[in-house]
Every structure is written in C-alpha cells, then in structure tokens.
Amino acid sequence: MKCNLCPRKCNVDREDGKIGYCGMPAQLKVARAALHFWEEPCISGEAGSGAVFFCGCQLRCIFCQNHNIAIGEIGKTITIERLSEIFMELQEKGANNINLVTPTHFVPQIIQALDLARRAGLKLPIVYNTSAYETVETLKSLEGYVDIYLPDFKYIAAKLASDYSNAKDYFKVAVKAIAEMYRQVGNPQFNEKSIKASLGDLENNKIEEGMMTKGVIVRHLMLPGEFVDSKNIITYLYQTYGNNVFISIMNQYTPLNQVKNIEKLNRKITKKEYDKLVDFAIDLGVENGFIQEGKTAEESFIPSFDCEGV
Numbered sequence: 001m002k003c004n005l006c007p008r009k010c011n012v013d014r015e016d017g018k019i020g021y022c023g024m025p026a027q028l029k030v031a032r033a034a035l036h037f038w039e040e041p042c043i044s045g046e047a048g049s050g051a052v053f054f055c056g057c058q059l060r061c062i063f064c065q066n067h068n069i070a071i072g073e074i075g076k077t078i079t080i081e082r083l084s085e086i087f088m089e090l091q092e093k094g095a096n097n098i099n100l101v102t103p104t105h106f107v108p109q110i111i112q113a114l115d116l117a118r119r120a121g122l123k124l125p126i127v128y129n130t131s132a133y134e135t136v137e138t139l140k141s142l143e144g145y146v147d148i149y150l151p152d153f154k155y156i157a158a159k160l161a162s163d164y165s166n167a168k169d170y171f172k173v174a175v176k177a178i179a180e181m182y183r184q185v186g187n188p189q190f191n192e193k194s195i196k197a198s199l200g201d202l203e204n205n206k207i208e209e210g211m212m213t214k215g216v217i218v219r220h221l222m223l224p225g226e227f228v229d230s231k232n233i234i235t236y237l238y239q240t241y242g243n244n245v246f247i248s249i250m251n252q253y254t255p256l257n258q259v260k261n262i263e264k265l266n267r268k269i270t271k272k273e274y275d276k277l278v279d280f281a282i283d284l285g286v287e288n289g290f291i292q293e294g295k296t297a298e299e300s301f302i303p304s305f306d307c308e309g310v
Contacts, residue, residue, distance in 0.1 A: 005138050006058035006104050007173050014105075022105040023071060024056035031055050031068075031075040033086045033309035035095055040248055040290050042190065042212040043097065043127060043150065050095030050124065052086060053305065054102050059131040061154070061165045063223070063259050065252075066102070069305050076310045080109050084116035086309060091124050096211045097148065099127040107138055114145055125213050128181075132174040132218075133167060139180045149181035149216045156232045160223075164265075175236075178245075181216050187244045188215030188288065217246040217290075221253055222277055224267050234281050248290040249278060 002011045003020055010020030017025050035048030043049050053066070055075035068074050078086075087098050103110055114126065125147035132151035153174055155161040161170035192209045218237055222230050230249075237247055251274040259265040278291050 003105070005107055005135070007133055007135055007167075007169065008058055020105075021060070022056040022058045023060075024105055026109070028078050028080065028083055028106055028109050029055040029075040030078055030083070030086070030310045031305040031307060033090065035090070035093060036099060039099065039150075040217055040246070042210060043099065043148070043217070045096045045208040045211050047094045047096050047208055049097055049099040049127065050087070050090030050093070051099040051101055051129075052083075052090075052103075054100070054106055056105055057102050057131070058104055059133045059165050059167060059170075061131075062262070063164060063253070063255070063265050065254055065256070066305070067256060067258055069102075074305050074307075076307045078310060080112045081116065083109070083113035084120065084122075087113065087117040087122050087124075088120055089309065091122060095124060096208055097125040097127050098122070099129055099150075101129045102131070103128065104130060104134060104138065107141060111141065111145060125211075132177050133165075133170060134173070134177040134180075136176055136180045139177060139184070143184050147185060147214050148212055149178075149185060150219065151178055151181060151216070152219050152221065153178070153233050153237065154221065155229060156236065157229050160226065160229060164223075175240075178216065178218060182241065182245060185214050185216060188246060189213050215246070216241075217248055219248040219250055221250045222269050222274060223253060223265070224269060225264060225273075227273055227277060230277050231280055234277070234286065235284065238281075238284050238286055243286070243288040246288045246290065247281065247286055249274075249281060249292075251292045 001015055003014045004011055008021040012018040012020045014026040019025055032053040036051035037044050037048050039049050055069045127148045127150050128146040129150040156171050158168045162168035191211050191213050220233050251269045253269050255266045
C-alpha cells in the first residue's frame with residue numbers, strides 16, 4: 001500500500017521496505033518508552049507522562065532537538081503487539097497518559113496497538129505529540145483514539161519553513177491540522193471536572209488531579225531572532241481560538257552540532273527576547289498558557305534515546 005499519511009505524500013510502498021521522507025519503512029521503530037517529566041504541568045504532573053518516542057519524522061527540522069531519532073539513526077524495531085504491551089507497562093508504572101511523540105508515519109499501526117491495549121484494560125488519555133505537519137485525513141482516522149492534541153506551531157513565514165524544514169506550505173497545512181484537532185477534542189477539560197465522564201474512578205486509575213483529559217495545547221518554540229514570526233503565531237492562535245486552546249511558549253531552543261555552522265541558529269534565546277514575547281502574549285489577552293522559566297535550554301532536557309522501555 002502506497003503511503004500518503006503526511007503532507008509530503010511520498011506515495012512509496014513502505015510495507016515493501018521502501019522509505020519515504022520520514023526515513024522509516026512500515027515496521028514500528030521506537031527509541032524510548034518511559035515516564036517523561038518535562039512536558040507541560042497538566043501533561044506530566046508529578047508521576048510523569050508515558051512518552052513513546054517514535055523514530056523518523058516527516059518534517060525533520062534542521063535544528064531538531066531529537067535529531068538522532070528524527071533521522072532514524074537509533075531505535076529498536078518492534079511489533080504492533082509489543083507496542084500495545086508498552087502502553088500497558090506505562091500505565092502500570094503510573095503514567096498520567098500515553099504520549100505518542102512524532103507518531104504520524106505510524107498512525108495505522110498505533111491504532112491497531114491502541115485497540116489491543118484497550119481490550120487489555122488501557123484507560124489512560126492518549127496524547128498526540130506532533131509537529132502539526134499533518135493531513136486532515138490522517139487526523140480524522142484518529143478520532144475517538146486521541147484525547148489530547150499537543151501540536152507545535154513552528155512558523156508562519158514560508159521562507160523560515162522552507163529554510164529550516166523544507167516545507168514552505170507549513171503554515172497552511174498546520175492551521176488546517178490544528179482546526180481538525182480542535183474539532184475532535186474541543187475545549188480543555190481536566191480530571192477534577194470530567195473524571196466521571198471520561199476516566200472512571202480517580203483512585204482506581206491512579207491519575208493525578210489537575211491533569212488534562214481533553215483539549216489542545218499548541219506549542220511554539222521561539223527561535224533566535226524570530227520575534228516577529230513568533231508574535232504573528234501567537235496572534236493567529238489567540239484571534240482564532242481565544243482561550244479555548246492553551247498556548248505553550250517555549251524558550252528551550254538548544255543549538256546542537258548540526259547547526260553549528262548556521263550563524264543565525266547557533267545561539268540560545270536571550271531572556272530579553274523571550275520576556276518580550278511573553279509580555280506580548282499577556283497584553284494580547286492570552287490567559288490559558290504556559291511559559292518556561294530559568295535555564296531550560298540545556299541538553300539535559302533532551303532524553304537519552306537508549307531504547308529504555310522498548
């Protein structure tokens with residue numbers, strides 16, 4: 001079957017071992033499956049998010065913080081049955097949710113694994129953690145499976161999208177994708193308000209109070225020197241969704257080895273430029289949001305992709 005899961009529409013037969021832009025054949029490949037503590041507070045909580053990091057990526061930004069797994073250099077090939085077991089193991093470890101990181105090119109396999117895990121007793125909310133470079137058709141196949149969408153919103157400017165992600169159509173693709181995400185899951189819900197309707201008994205499920213159970217959190221990673229594009233992104237999100245989605249403004253950009261020769265990207269965000277963006281969002285009226293404080297742009301915030309839990 002020819003693969004057109006993402007906007008690249010490579011039309012290659014990944015089932016036959018061929019690879020498209022994502023760099024992956026159809027066989028699942030995972031680099032890490034473990035409790036993850038560095039997501040937004042309503043995703044990680046104190047117990048952690050059950051993050052499953054898939055190898056490969058349809059966007060492959062040149063500054064990617066997870067570069068080694070995005071290009072598929074590391075990771076372990078697993079079966080659909082094993083992925084369903086991983087979901088159950090993360091639930092047993094006390095994860096607040098199952099967090100699918102860069103999952104787009106494995107959506108059909110993930111759906112099968114979720115079906116198996118649900119039959120085995122999986123009750124956790126499912127988080128779809130993505131670049132937002134998604135087709136509406138692929139997202140529609142996830143309706144009823146995903147509870148929380150956690151998309152990036154990287155660029156509005158086509159030149160930035162082209163230069164850094166080889167995707168000059170990123171903005172028009174991302175806005176359609178986020179609109180579909182919001183259509184599916186609606187306004188944010190948290191377990192202290194919706195636990196009876198969506199998760200059953202709080203104690204039995206061992207879910208912390210205050211965790212998101214439904215909704216959209218849009219992340220924006222501020223890039224060096226790109227205040228105007230960042231401001232335009234926040235303006236678009238607020239004018240389109242108001243406070244019905246959360247906006248997570250991130251300062252954790254870390255210049256890694258692959259950008260050391262790109263002068264514009266070879267530095268961290270300054271406190272001054274980040275504070276200016278946060279102040280802009282507040283003045284605009286953004287109330288449902290997250291900011292990062294302190295020195296978050298550190299390599300320690302990038303997990304060790306050592307196949308833990310795989």
